[in-house]
Amino acid sequence: MNKAFGFLVCVLASVVAVGAAPQGSPSVVKVEPPSWWARHTIDPVRLLVRGRNLQGARVRATRAGTTVSNVVVNKPGSYVFLDINIHPSARPGSYPLVVETGQG
Structure with missing residues (x-):
């Protein structure tokens, strides 16, 4: 892979x-x-x-360089599908996402 792409690592622990x-x-x-x-x-x-x-989860990015859209949660609340847009100028690193429900 070309180094110009700048590898962007997102760790599971960052969600x-x-x-x-x-x-x-x-x-x-x-x-x-x-x-x-x-x-x-x-x-x-x-x-x-x-x-x-x-169920009813909302997902948001906590750092500039990424945006979240098209969040869909299945009825049992066991899966969330979402799109993450990565800005071309995003630098390598961790980009945490926050998952929130109606409880908090």
Whole structure:
């Protein structure tokens, strides 16, 4: 791969699930694909977030360089599909996403 693409690493641990209630609070188990890069031929990148109690989830990027769109949660709340747009000027690094539900 050409170094000009600047590899953009997103660690599974950078996805944070936030919830106020101890019981039934959302949790993220896995994100696919776990990493992606700027100026890739596939942009936006479609992510699959697997977890528990994700009904009504909203997802937001916490750093400039990425934006989240087209968030869809399956009825049981076990999967979230979303598109992440990577700005061409995004630099390599961790770009955390926050998953929130109605509880917090």
